[in-house]
Amino acid sequence: MTTRMCPVCKHDMVNRKVEHAYWHDDILVAVVKEVPSWVCLLCGHRIMEHKVTTTLRNIVEDYIRLGKTFPIPSTMYRPVPS
Numbered sequence: 001m002t003t004r005m006c007p008v009c010k011h012d013m014v015n016r017k018v019e020h021a022y023w024h025d026d027i028l029v030a031v032v033k034e035v036p037s038w039v040c041l042l043c044g045h046r047i048m049e050h051k052v053t054t055t056l057r058n059i060v061e062d063y064i065r066l067g068k069t070f071p072i073p074s075t076m077y078r079p080v081p082s
Contacts, residue, residue, distance in 0.1 A: 004038055004047075011042035017077075018046065022060045030060040035077045055080050 003012045020035040021028055035056065038047040048056075058080055 006040035006043060006045050007047075008045045009040060009043045011040055013038040013040045013045075013047065015039075020048075020056065020077075022056060024060075032056060032059060033076050052077075 003014055005011070006013050016037060016039045017034045018037045018039060020032045020037070022030045022032055035048065036052055038049075039045075055077070059077070
C-alpha cells in the first residue's frame with residue numbers, strides 16, 4: 001500500500017475514494033462521490049492530486065455556469081481523457 005506523510009500532523013496518509021463537496025465562493029455547487037484523495041489516518045486531512053482537482057473543476061463547471069445550486073447535484077467522479 002502506498003502512503004505519504006500528512007503535512008498537518010506528520011502521520012501516514014493513504015489513498016482513498018471520498019465524497020467531496022465542491023464550493024464556489026460561499027455556495028455549495030455539487031457533491032462529487034468517489035473522488036481519489038490522500039486521507040490522513042490520524043487527523044483526517046485530505047489532499048487531492050492536481051489532475052483530480054482539475055477534473056473536479058471540469059465536472060462542476062456547468063453547474064456554476066448555469067447557476068444550478070438547488071437541489072444540490074450529486075455525481076460520480078469520472079476521469080476525463082487526457
